Amino acid sequence: MKKLVQASFFTFSTAIFISPVIAAPQERLHNNSYNQAYMHSPAANQSQQQMQQRHQQQMQQETQQQMPQRNQQEIRQEVQQRHREIVQNQILKPSRDWKPGQALPSRYYGQGYRFDYRMNKKLSKPEKNQQWIRVHGDYILINTVNHRILKVVPD
Structure with a gap:
């Protein structure tokens, strides 16, 4: 079975x-x-x-039917790209754009911007919690505690 x-x-x-x-x-x-x-x-x-x-x-x-839409989209993209290039290529001039008392933008906190004051006769010795930095040829004295601009010296 x-x-x-x-x-x-x-x-x-x-x-x-x-x-x-x-x-x-x-x-x-x-x-x-x-x-x-x-x-x-x-x-x-x-x-x-x-x-x-x-x-x-x-x-x-x-x-x-899609051609005009694509053309408009391509034109928009080109305009945005040109705008980005203009903004990115615009040279920041700290002596013109920054004033004492303003906060230093965070991208300039790095070691690469620090500058030794003895290399330039115009610059005074920084006090405690102060540091000279160089941005696009201009020298900026900043407070290292709160990252405020104390002085801007054009090159």
């Missing part, structure tokens, strides 16, 4: 898993033969050509 149940279960499960595999090639064969017979008929060739022409016309209409 146990062997009979196992055999029937095996047969049933095999039939379930194999039936789609066996049926698929027959469907493909039928569809391919049908498509080949249909494609070789003159009416099918004409309708296919008409469909291709309609598709090409639709694509041309879509591209013509």
Whole structure:
């Protein structure tokens, strides 16, 4: 009895898993033969050509409608790019743009901007918690505790 149940279960499960595999090639064969017979008929060739022409016309209409939008987007991007270049290329002149009492921008806190006062005769010795920095040729005396500008000396 146990062997009979196992055999029937095996047969049933095999039939379930194999039936789609066996049926698929027959469907493909039928569809391919049908498509080949249909494609070789003159009416099918004409309708296919008409469909291709309609598709090409639709694509041309879509591209013509999208062209003004793309042009506007490209123009906007170019304007933004030019604006960024102008702003980035604008030279900061501390003697003109910064005044004593203002806070020093955080990008100038680094060691690369620090300057030794003995290298320039114009600069006085900084007191405790003060440091000279050089930005674009100008010398700025800052308070190292609160990063306030104390003095600006043009080059």
